Amino acid sequence: MKKKNIALVGVPMDLGQMRRGVDMGPSAIRYAGVIERLEQLGHTVEDLGDIRIDQPEREHTADTNLRNLDAVVKGSTELATTVRSVKEKGDFPLILGGDHSIAIGSLAGISKRYENLGVIWYDAHGDLNTGETSPSGNIHGMPLAVSLGIGHPDLVNILDYTPKVKPENIVIIGARSLDEGERELIKERGIRVYTMHEIDRMGMTKVIEESIDYLKGRTDGVHLSLDLDGLDPLDAPGVGTPVIGGISYRESHLAMEMLAEADLLTSAEFVEVNPILDEKNKTAKVAVALMGSLFGEKLL
Ligand SMILES: NC(=[NH2+])NCCC[C@H](N)C(=O)O
Ligand SMILES: [Mn+2]
Ligand SMILES: [Mn+2]
Numbered sequence: 001m002k003k004k005n006i007a008l009v010g011v012p013m014d015l016g017q018m019r020r021g022v023d024m025g026p027s028a029i030r031y032a033g034v035i036e037r038l039e040q041l042g043h044t045v046e047d048l049g050d051i052r053i054d055q056p057e058r059e060h061t062a063d064t065n066l067r068n069l070d071a072v073v074k075g076s077t078e079l080a081t082t083v084r085s086v087k088e089k090g091d092f093p094l095i096l097g098g099d100h101s102i103a104i105g106s107l108a109g110i111s112k113r114y115e116n117l118g119v120i121w122y123d124a125h126g127d128l129n130t131g132e133t134s135p136s137g138n139i140h141g142m143p144l145a146v147s148l149g150i151g152h153p154d155l156v157n158i159l160d161y162t163p164k165v166k167p168e169n170i171v172i173i174g175a176r177s178l179d180e181g182e183r184e185l186i187k188e189r190g191i192r193v194y195t196m197h198e199i200d201r202m203g204m205t206k207v208i209e210e211s212i213d214y215l216k217g218r219t220d221g222v223h224l225s226l227d228l229d230g231l232d233p234l235d236a237p238g239v240g241t242p243v244i245g246g247i248s249y250r251e252s253h254l255a256m257e258m259l260a261e262a263d264l265l266t267s268a269e270f271v272e273v274n275p276i277l278d279e280k281n282k283t284a285k286v287a288v289a290l291m292g293s294l295f296g297e298k299l300l
Contacts, residue, residue: 004043005092007093008046008094010027010050013102015068016068017138018138022240026098034096066134069155072104076105081159092266093267095267103147112161116219117169118219119165124229124242126182126193147163147165148167170191172191173207204254229246238279238281238284252290
């Protein structure tokens with residue numbers, strides 16, 4: 001794989017959901033050795049530090065059931081601005097969460113430069129809720145919908161353009177928990193989804209081959225948004241919304257290795273690592289190991 005200039009951006013965001021601790025994800029991932037791991041592969045890594053996340057003044061503003069909306073908008077805007085300047089330099093943004101609401105800012109910062117940004121959403125969930133369909137009011141269940149231009153205007157219009165991605169440029173991998181409104185949106189917009197059923201049936205090899213072929217033909221850049229809860233909770237216990245029956249550690253490495261071989265990613269983020277819920281930093285270590293594979297690590 002081509003050597004990259006990787007810009008590391010931490011986002012200590014925990015306002016998109018209700019489990020405290022996920023704001024410590026970036027430190028846990030750094031502690032698990034991400035920088036050394038990527039430098040060993042011959043890449044240069046510049047750590048830009050953490051985005052500042054405010055403590056919200058109040059959880060709810062008058063017109064919405066979305067929790068912590070204002071603080072999430074503010075943090076997302078700052079992240080988007082930082083990521084945009086990384087892209088302007090031609091570097092590879094590697095964003096560390098934080099809960100999955102940070103994808104709103106990541107995609108806002110990245111997508112402006114692309115006509116057709118592809119997105120691989122590796123996740124147990126669809127994260128396609130809106131204020132109307134959300135069972136929880138938690139913004140980490142909404143970022144993919146927001147990026148499609150569907151949702152609260154303050155979120156949808158970050159950096160003053162919308163949509164950030166087109167439905168036909170998205171591939172969801174690992175889904176096993178979808179709310180009713182999310183199912184409808186997937187059907188209505190024709191979003192490609194490989195649920196656990198397809199992964200079991202076709203095998204991860206075929207799933208990734210098809211995903212790469214599909215995105216290669218239609219996109220001019222691809223962002224990987226990897227929610228650690230896409231993996232089985234046995235392999236990645238340190239997440240706030242675990243769902244049993246997930247993608248294995250091995251399948252995930254295979255997926256990362258195949259993406260590295262194809263060398264088509266232009267940015268990536270790893271989210272939802274919650275050290276408080278973790279077992280001896282296991283989930284952060286898994287995240288770093290997967291990043292190793294994603295950036296070209298091989299045994300021989
Ligand atoms: N990024 C995540 N872990 N999202 C979980 C979302 C769970 C649920 N669908 C909700 O909207 O509340
Ligand atoms: Mn998830
Ligand atoms: Mn998610």
